[in-house]
Amino acid sequence: MSNNNAGAPSRPSAVQSVDRAISVLEVLAHAGQAGVTEIAAELGVHKSTAFRLVSALEARELVEQDSDRGKYRLGLGILRLAGATTARLDVVQEARPKARTLAIETGETVNIAVLSEGAALYLDQVAGSSSVQSSHNWVGQRIPLHATSNGKTLLSGLTDDQIRRETGRKLAAYTPKTVTDHTTLLAEVAEVRADGYSVVSDELEIGLTAVAAPLRNAHGDVVASLSVSGPTFRFDADKVDAARKHVVAAAEEISARLGWRLSPGSA
Incomplete structure (x- = not known):
């Protein structure tokens, strides 16, 4: 009987390679610098295997070689990954006090979202007095960009070409009110850029309305x-x-804490 998967790496082998690559990063994080021989000994693998792992990580700039000593250390790619996480944590940290105030002012649910892999990733949520019992927990979920106020607000920071790439070729319909063509979506996002906020009703699910600001x-x-x-x-x-007035004011205050300064002509 023929084997159609002959020659292809098995899934366990691929997972093992990922695990070993992570172990290399952990070794370098602990030791500061290490040569291939030392890494191989720490992982309990052949030197050639350690070299392949280090080479793959080096290609992604996750590790780099000291030209003088020939040893490896963590690379700038690690800083980029850590920086992305830190930036998101900074947003939540700076926004949460104002998000609590906003929830009190409006009595409704407050959410903070970021752009992530073609979706709006919800990082934080504060329930208002009117929504404590009925509020859905969105934290950690990815929500369609084209059908939500947060999504359209996030898209307002992109060019039209970037918007098309982020949203993909087909815009899924979630309700009869969902925008399903790029021409309409781009026009709506242009309005968000001009107005500084987005209002969406019944596009992701019937009965849900949201107001968002960048x-x-x-x-x-x-x-x-x-x-x-x-x-x-x-x-x-x-x-x-x-709600629009409260959200825009809160967003501007949080943005100021993130270093943004409102230009005199944009108020």
């Missing part, structure tokens, strides 16, 4: 989105307008 860093880049969400029946025109 969180910016010192360079003015949109690094996250802050939103207030609740049942559509509670969000009449007056409630949406009040």
Whole structure:
């Protein structure tokens, strides 16, 4: 009987390689620097195996070689990965006190989201007095960019070409109100850029309305989105307008804490 997978690496082998590569990083983190022979001894593998692992990590700039001593150390790629995590933690840390105040002011659920692999990744959530019992926990979930106020706010920091790449070729319909064509989506995102906030009702699920505004860093880049969400029946025109003012003000205050300065002509 023929084996169609002949020659292909087995899944356990691939997982073992990942585990060993992580072990290399841990060895270097502990030792500071180490040669291939030392790494092989720590991992209990042949020197050639250690060299292949180190070479793969070096190609991704996760490790680098000391040209004088020939030993390896952690590379700049590690700093980039750590920096991305630190930046997200900074956003949550700076935003949480204001998010609590915003939840009290509006009585609704407050969420903080970032762009992540073609979706809005929810990092933090604070429930308001009106939503304590019924609020869905979004933390850790990835939500469609084209069907949410947080998503459209995050997209407002991108170019049109970047938006098309992030959202993919097909925009899925979640309700009859979901935007499913890029032309309409790009037009709506352009409005978000101009207005400084996004309002979405019943696009991800019927009965859910949310208002979001961008969180910016010192360079003015949109690094996250802050939103207030609740049942559509509670969000009449007056409630949406009040929530919008609170969200925009809170987002500007948080952005200031992240280093952004509102230009005089943009207020």
